[in-house]
Amino acid sequence: MIEDxxxxxxxxxxxxxxxxxxxxxxxxxxxxxxxxxxxxRSNPEKVAKILYLSALGLxxxxxxxKCNYNRNTVINVLVDYAxxxxxxxxxxxxxxxxxxxxxxxxxxxxxxxxxxxxQTGEYEPTAKDIKDISIAKINSNRQALTARGEVSxxxxxxxxxxxEDYEDTLKAARERIEQLKKVEEVIDE
Numbered sequence: 001m002i003e004d005x006x007x008x009x010x011x012x013x014x015x016x017x018x019x020x021x022x023x024x025x026x027x028x029x030x031x032x033x034x035x036x037x038x039x040x041r042s043n044p045e046k047v048a049k050i051l052y053l054s055a056l057g058l059x060x061x062x063x064x065x066k067c068n069y070n071r072n073t074v075i076n077v078l079v080d081y082a083x084x085x086x087x088x089x090x091x092x093x094x095x096x097x098x099x100x101x102x103x104x105x106x107x108x109x110x111x112x113x114x115x116x117x118x119q120t121g122e123y124e125p126t127a128k129d130i131k132d133i134s135i136a137k138i139n140s141n142r143q144a145l146t147a148r149g150e151v152s153x154x155x156x157x158x159x160x161x162x163x164e165d166y167e168d169t170l171k172a173a174r175e176r177i178e179q180l181k182k183v184e185e186v187i188d189e
Contacts, residue, residue: 020051023084039077050077051084057143103137 024044031038040047046069053063060078064071110133117123 016055017048017052019084020048020055023051023081024048027080038080039073040080046073047077047081050074051081054078057145099140099143103133103140107133107137 021044024040024047028038028040028044031041049067050063050069050073053066054060058066060071060074063069063074107130110130114123114130
C-alpha cells in the first residue's frame, strides 16, 4: 500500500515534470524565434525548478529564499509561464495534498506512541513534542491549498464615514447618556 503511494507520487511528479519540460521547450522555441534572451534558453533546469516549486504551492519569496535566486528572475519565469500554470498547479496540488496527508498520518502515529508511553508512565510529554510536526502540517496544508488555488485572500474593508455620520453618532451617544442619567436619577430617588 505504501509502495503503491510512492509509485503514484513518483508518476505524478514525473507527469508534472513532463508538463514543465514541454512548456519550457515551447517558451524557449518562442524566445529563440524572436531572438530574445531568455532564461528558458540559457538555464532550463533553473526554470524547471522554479516552476516545480511554484506548482507545489511555494510562494515567490519562499522560492527566492530556498534556491537563493534573484526575485526578478523568479517573477519573470512565473510571468512567462502564466498560461501553463493551471496545469502545473493541478498536478502540484495533488503532490502537496499527499505530502500534507503523509504529515497528518505521521502526526497521528506520533500522538499514538506518545499516548501509549504516557499510559505506561514511561513518558511525560511537553508541548514541544508535537509542535514541530504540527507546524509542518500547517505549512503543508497551506501549500496544498495554495497549489490548488483554494486559498482565499484576506482583504481589509474600510468603511468611509462622513462628517454627517459622525455627528449623528455623536448626537445619538449624547442622547443615550442623557437617558441613562435620567434613569440613574430615578434609581437614586
